[in-house]
Amino acid sequence: MIAQVNPFNALEDLTRRRFLISSGAVLSAGTVALLAGRSALAAEYGRKMDNTQADVQILNTALSAEYEAIAAYGVGAGSGLLKKPVLDLALMFQHQHKEHADLLAKTVAKLGGKAVEAKAKYDFPIGKLKTQNDVLDFAAGLERGAVSAYLGAVPLFRNGDLSKAAASILGDEAMHWAILRQALGENPVPAAFMS
Amino acid sequence: MRTLAALPVLLLVLMAPLAAAGRQPIGDPARGKVIYERCQGCHSLAYNRTGPRHCGLFGRRAGSVPGFAYSSAMAKSNVVWNELTLNRFLSSPTRMIPGTAMTYAGVPDPQERADLIAWLRIATVSRTECPHVEPHAR
Numbered sequence: 001m002i003a004q005v006n007p008f009n010a011l012e013d014l015t016r017r018r019f020l021i022s023s024g025a026v027l028s029a030g031t032v033a034l035l036a037g038r039s040a041l042a043a044e045y046g047r048k049m050d051n052t053q054a055d056v057q058i059l060n061t062a063l064s065a066e067y068e069a070i071a072a073y074g075v076g077a078g079s080g081l082l083k084k085p086v087l088d089l090a091l092m093f094q095h096q097h098k099e100h101a102d103l104l105a106k107t108v109a110k111l112g113g114k115a116v117e118a119k120a121k122y123d124f125p126i127g128k129l130k131t132q133n134d135v136l137d138f139a140a141g142l143e144r145g146a147v148s149a150y151l152g153a154v155p156l157f158r159n160g161d162l163s164k165a166a167a168s169i170l171g172d173e174a175m176h177w178a179i180l181r182q183a184l185g186e187n188p189v190p191a192a193f194m195s
Numbered sequence: 196m197r198t199l200a201a202l203p204v205l206l207l208v209l210m211a212p213l214a215a216a217g218r219q220p221i222g223d224p225a226r227g228k229v230i231y232e233r234c235q236g237c238h239s240l241a242y243n244r245t246g247p248r249h250c251g252l253f254g255r256r257a258g259s260v261p262g263f264a265y266s267s268a269m270a271k272s273n274v275v276w277n278e279l280t281l282n283r284f285l286s287s288p289t290r291m292i293p294g295t296a297m298t299y300a301g302v303p304d305p306q307e308r309a310d311l312i313a314w315l316r317i318a319t320v321s322r323t324e325c326p327h328v329e330p331h332a333r
Contacts, residue, residue: 049293054298058298123244142235144232145235146236149237150236
């Protein structure tokens, strides 16, 4: 049985003031960046922007991408091209993206920021989606890119708990990608490392 | 004799651009196409997503794609995209333009950046993906 966990639990009792003055959080983010070999990058990024402001920016970019993923799965599910059980899979992935988005938006608010909103309209290559496999391939491309986007965000967070939470979402999106590849008849795990 | 003495200096001056060019790896667009998959969480060639579309990227002023809501940092950056500015930006977007919404650590490997830029050079003027790019940009 898989337990439902909130990857942002560590931030539940966070107040904005505590966040701003917590040297422990800064040290934690620095450690993450150091492990990723990007210590100078993380340090410089933090110097040029307020720590919280910088983290809110990262969270909002992730939130924008999650909203787009929700819309993309909506297009796929509504296309009539997906048959069960693939349709159920797409709806489950969409639901998980909604969970990511909800949590990201709440975290932005908790940090005193303003969460971005979903766009009224998204552009997707709908004309190129003719078969179930076209939809799966399109979704796989988005999920693969999302893994890289989170991978690129993790070392930038100033708060180590946020890095951990983003890595938790990354893991989920990597699973989506692998399962979509499997459904397409491709090697679900084509490499030992992601970049 | 004086001419001979000046020869090493002259050679250094003439070879300096070659040496500088040698520091920049030659990009392979085929490898760059694979690296571009990393960008597709937020970008596409033809349409705006979490990030702006890439068609017509080279020679374009940063923050200028119509209909895309940029960060004020990007909108005010006064950067024009070319091989040099892209190489710098892609190495660390948040270092070059603090406040950018492209909160991505970057592509630290110079060869990978060169490959990606070589791919972008071709793909962003593709007649199929980018039919609306001005002919002079091709």
